[in-house]
Amino acid sequence: MSQSYEFYTERADAAAAAAKQATLDNVRDRELRAEKTWRDLAKQARAVSVQRAKTEAEKAAARAAESSV
Template sequence: MSQNYEFYNTRANEAAAEAAKATLDNVRERALRSETAWREMADRALQMEQEREVAKEEREKRQAEAAEAAAAQPEAVA
């Protein structure tokens, strides 16, 4: 997992804990809004990491195919 995901998820958990122990409604609501925002950031970070992994795999596949095609072609004689 990405460090960003871990960071955002940790902050979301902290905000959830703060909301759970809050005695004032406005403090609880603020903590819940904060938790929601942190969770959204964590989700985006995780999605971005997954997309990067897919792009990396596709890039490696294209490179392997190009290398294979280059190896299959006969060398030009000068």
């Protein structure tokens, strides 16, 4: 199942909020690690989305070039 940039960002924001509310150091650290992981996943999802759009555009251009021949 592929998750979206928005999903990962929401999870990162939730982890950041939980870290701010944490009173225990280990809980705060865990939430900060979770936030970093979610943000990394969001960044990766965005990169995949951009690459997918680029590939789609290249394929569309190739099909257009072939059909005009």
